[in-house]
Amino acid sequence: MIFIAILIGCILGAIIGMNSPMISYTYSSYLAIAIIAALDSVFGGISSVIKKNFDLKIFISGFFGNAILAILLTILGQKLNVDIYLAAIVVFVWRMFMNLGTIRRYYVEKWSSKLTKKESKDEKTKNIASE
Amino acid sequence: MLEITNMSNMINKKKTSIVLGIMCFALTLAIVIQIRTVENTNSTVSQNYEENNLRAEVLKYKERYENKYKELEKAQQELENVRQKATQNNGELEEAENQINQANKINGTTEVTGPGIIITLTDGKSMPNTLNPNDLIVHYLDILSVVNELKNAGAEAISVNDQRIVNTTGISCSGNIIDINGERVGSPFVIKAIGLPEYLANLSRPGGYLEKMKDDGVDVKIEKSNNVTIPKYTGVISFKYLENIK
Numbered sequence: 122m123i124f125i126a127i128l129i130g131c132i133l134g135a136i137i138g139m140n141s142p143m144i145s146y147t148y149s150s151y152l153a154i155a156i157i158a159a160l161d162s163v164f165g166g167i168s169s170v171i172k173k174n175f176d177l178k179i180f181i182s183g184f185f186g187n188a189i190l191a192i193l194l195t196i197l198g199q200k201l202n203v204d205i206y207l208a209a210i211v212v213f214v215w216r217m218f219m220n221l222g223t224i225r226r227y228y229v230e231k232w233s234s235k236l237t238k239k240e241s242k243d244e245k246t247k248n249i250a251s252e
Numbered sequence: 253m254l255e256i257t258n259m260s261n262m263i264n265k266k267k268t269s270i271v272l273g274i275m276c277f278a279l280t281l282a283i284v285i286q287i288r289t290v291e292n293t294n295s296t297v298s299q300n301y302e303e304n305n306l307r308a309e310v311l312k313y314k315e316r317y318e319n320k321y322k323e324l325e326k327a328q329q330e331l332e333n334v335r336q337k338a339t340q341n342n343g344e345l346e347e348a349e350n351q352i353n354q355a356n357k358i359n360g361t362t363e364v365t366g367p368g369i370i371i372t373l374t375d376g377k378s379m380p381n382t383l384n385p386n387d388l389i390v391h392y393l394d395i396l397s398v399v400n401e402l403k404n405a406g407a408e409a410i411s412v413n414d415q416r417i418v419n420t421t422g423i424s425c426s427g428n429i430i431d432i433n434g435e436r437v438g439s440p441f442v443i444k445a446i447g448l449p450e451y452l453a454n455l456s457r458p459g460g461y462l463e464k465m466k467d468d469g470v471d472v473k474i475e476k477s478n479n480v481t482i483p484k485y486t487g488v489i490s491f492k493y494l495e496n497i498k
Contacts, residue, residue: 152289156283
């Protein structure tokens, strides 16, 4: 059910995005940083599911809050002539890699444990057969 | 007990899936819009938001001005027609009509035609051995001098790039272009003058101003013509301060 909802959301978003009017180039930098922030929360959500401390409220507030905060920081940086958005990108991408590492480790461990189980099973059966 | 927890689980799942769907929708929407924007703006030169707005505004005002100007022209035509009808069979009024026409000729507010010359001044092309590239450019003082000499040679009507030279005309420098009658004109400058073509063509005499410009590297062309048409002055001549002495 969740996967179906995600799929429908993605397809709907892509279709509407294809037909929607373009935004001005000045605002596209804000949208870019918001996208990075949102992607970071998505990966964070997946890794928290794996760690089994997933909370929907935290996830939603992180998704929108991080995006808005990133946009505000970018605007502030432009007003002060400091490239704050660089720092935001660094932090978000770093966190993305951390979360991706967590997810990867989980699945690799799962896979390898499965493999070792199979091997042990095989050995057991072999042992039984030989006995 | 088990059923209740199952029910609450189901509701929770529904909620979660709806929220996740909305979030995925927002995320993909943003990504697709961003990709399209970036793809489309790479080709254009400058896409500053404010710049675009200002450009659109300028175009809007230009269009409005042109519309108003067309209306004005129409009204003037109507006025002329009405005036002609009114003065057709009246000797006194015909005299007044002639006076108006004469005044218009003097003011430069009517299109005129007659024999004259056409002078074309074009900025010279830069050569590697040019000493002073500044000499190659037609400056506002050059235009002023040529107009002055044309007047001296008896020109009755003069225009520069279709800007009629009238009493109130100023010729001034405005960066890399020249300001005439408040309108901006640029190279090549086509100066038309009505008068005796032989006299006017004497501007190209040795030692004259045109000869000097030619020596500087400016491209100068003089052409005699039997029917030069000079447009009317398009601005408004208004008097705020002067009064007649009684």
